[in-house]
Amino acid sequence: MSKRSKAAAERSKIEAEKMRLAGATDEEIRAELGGVRSTTWRWLQDTGPIDWAALRQEELGPARKAFVEMIVGIADRVLDGSLPEETASTWKGLMDQILRIIPMEAPKRVESKSTRININADPTTMGLYSRFLHECRNLMPEQMEEVFLFMRSLPRHEVDVTPPPRRALPAGEVVQDFIDGVGE
Numbered sequence: 001m002s003k004r005s006k007a008a009a010e011r012s013k014i015e016a017e018k019m020r021l022a023g024a025t026d027e028e029i030r031a032e033l034g035g036v037r038s039t040t041w042r043w044l045q046d047t048g049p050i051d052w053a054a055l056r057q058e059e060l061g062p063a064r065k066a067f068v069e070m071i072v073g074i075a076d077r078v079l080d081g082s083l084p085e086e087t088a089s090t091w092k093g094l095m096d097q098i099l100r101i102i103p104m105e106a107p108k109r110v111e112s113k114s115t116r117i118n119i120n121a122d123p124t125t126m127g128l129y130s131r132f133l134h135e136c137r138n139l140m141p142e143q144m145e146e147v148f149l150f151m152r153s154l155p156r157h158e159v160d161v162t163p164p165p166r167r168a169l170p171a172g173e174v175v176q177d178f179i180d181g182v183g184e
Helices: 006-021 026-033 037-045 052-080 085-101 128-136 141-153
Strands: none
Touching (some): 026 037, 052 085
């Protein structure tokens, strides 16, 4: 079995056919392309379709990698919301069509219960953070800036967070020191 790649064999086959059409003999083809008599004969007898995929495999490798990187980049932009809504919607539709042709096992979506918000929930029963998220869920970024501006304009109430003073022990009461077992 030859160590040559299928792409190299296809290239040699095409060269052999070109040389034959130019009037070269089998010996001249063998001398130019290398190989033995049976290989040259096989190149010239095999007039079937050229395996373009094998022929272009080496050249297509970098292009395929770049294409996959581009696809992943666009998918990341769809997920982080940096694409316009219409473009993202078109992208999602395209991916749905591709998945119909090439079914793939998508990873199971894991939802954290702490991030799920029921849109039919009563906001007045939610905690402050959840309610804020619920109330702002459909606002555009420009509107969120207005919300933040309004929030900054609200008066602040200083809350005293210093702990209360410790109470003094009644005279004669002993406290056991649990670290070294000595009473005070």
